[in-house]
Amino acid sequence: MGLDSALWEATRPAYRVRYIHDPNGSVHIPLYGSYGAATGKTARAKLARIVRGAPEVLVKVTGRQRGGSHVKAHLDYIGRKGIVDIESRDGEILTSKEDVTERAAEWSDTMQWRSRPTVSSVSLVFSMPAGTDPEKVMGAVRALAHSELSDNHDYVLALHTDTPRPHVHLTVQAEGLDRVRFNPRPAQLSRFRERFAHELRARGVAAEATPRRARGRGIAGSSMALVKLRARLASGASPAMTNADRRTNEQAVAVARGQSDLPPFIAKGKTRWQKIREAYGQAAAALGATGQSEDQALADDVRKFLDKHPDMNATPEIFAAHHARNLGLDRGKLAQSRVASPRDRAR
Numbered sequence: 001m002g003l004d005s006a007l008w009e010a011t012r013p014a015y016r017v018r019y020i021h022d023p024n025g026s027v028h029i030p031l032y033g034s035y036g037a038a039t040g041k042t043a044r045a046k047l048a049r050i051v052r053g054a055p056e057v058l059v060k061v062t063g064r065q066r067g068g069s070h071v072k073a074h075l076d077y078i079g080r081k082g083i084v085d086i087e088s089r090d091g092e093i094l095t096s097k098e099d100v101t102e103r104a105a106e107w108s109d110t111m112q113w114r115s116r117p118t119v120s121s122v123s124l125v126f127s128m129p130a131g132t133d134p135e136k137v138m139g140a141v142r143a144l145a146h147s148e149l150s151d152n153h154d155y156v157l158a159l160h161t162d163t164p165r166p167h168v169h170l171t172v173q174a175e176g177l178d179r180v181r182f183n184p185r186p187a188q189l190s191r192f193r194e195r196f197a198h199e200l201r202a203r204g205v206a207a208e209a210t211p212r213r214a215r216g217r218g219i220a221g222s223s224m225a226l227v228k229l230r231a232r233l234a235s236g237a238s239p240a241m242t243n244a245d246r247r248t249n250e251q252a253v254a255v256a257r258g259q260s261d262l263p264p265f266i267a268k269g270k271t272r273w274q275k276i277r278e279a280y281g282q283a284a285a286a287l288g289a290t291g292q293s294e295d296q297a298l299a300d301d302v303r304k305f306l307d308k309h310p311d312m313n314a315t316p317e318i319f320a321a322h323h324a325r326n327l328g329l330d331r332g333k334l335a336q337s338r339v340a341s342p343r344d345r346a347r
Helices: 003-011 040-051 068-078 097-107 134-148 186-202 224-234 243-256 264-288 293-308 315-326 331-335 342-346
Strands: 058-066 119-127 155-160 167-173
Touching (some): 003 040, 003 264, 040 264, 040 293, 058 068, 058 167, 058 186, 068 119, 068 167, 119 134, 134 155, 134 167, 134 186, 264 293
Antiparallel strands (some): 119 167, 155 167
């Protein structure tokens, strides 16, 4: 397996990817994160960013607004009631309450016969780690939105720098000019991540967009509602624990005591990570065989990366190990915990 093929196998997303190739042109291997077909140069650059820990971009759907009042409340939030500039698709700044109200009315559902309003807008957030130049983040999202959305959907942008991580709120009018509604699914969100990272790199910011499993990370992620609820509870609003966290801890304690099994997806993730490790190993071998000093240095970095990530640990497994230590149990008992298969659970 060559370098390009090995890297594609290691970084391809979990869902099925469909590509249309020009029948009259040469077939190229698609390469996520390099935003285009894989070549020797782009494959080496992408592999270097992964194993050397380039910052990963974050793109997330934060909500869907229904009706004019809901849209207006959301625009007031991202604009901090006039403190933060809200930039339109055409580069205008919504400076007054009247501008915000007018934009919300334009996007709201005008069909009064509906039993309830349909989705009027979809909100997303684009974020980078602390220390990234906020203006470059804004410029990258502006370029992405213009390229991906401006020909069919209206949208607004707002840059927030009141947290350590600079982030941009992108709110998109749901109904497009072609009457097709904006409803981003995993494939489109993955494309947004790639384009966001591509635009950041074009502005001199190191950035990458790969699946967690391509970096030896287990499944993670929470809904925005749960993240905000955790933040409110952590601020002292209530001593209670969220139901989701309570269920996670109860399951982890049961696994630590040997009363339950780890979820089946953990075994699948470990199997997949071993295949990814093999692909990285083949990429390192291909680089080492070129005889070039730069390729040899990159191959060494790939091997160090693999040594640092011999296995993949998902959140339930980490929680169970933590509770096992607290319970004073033998670590070997957790390692021998059988992972239940779907067939076992059906019994």
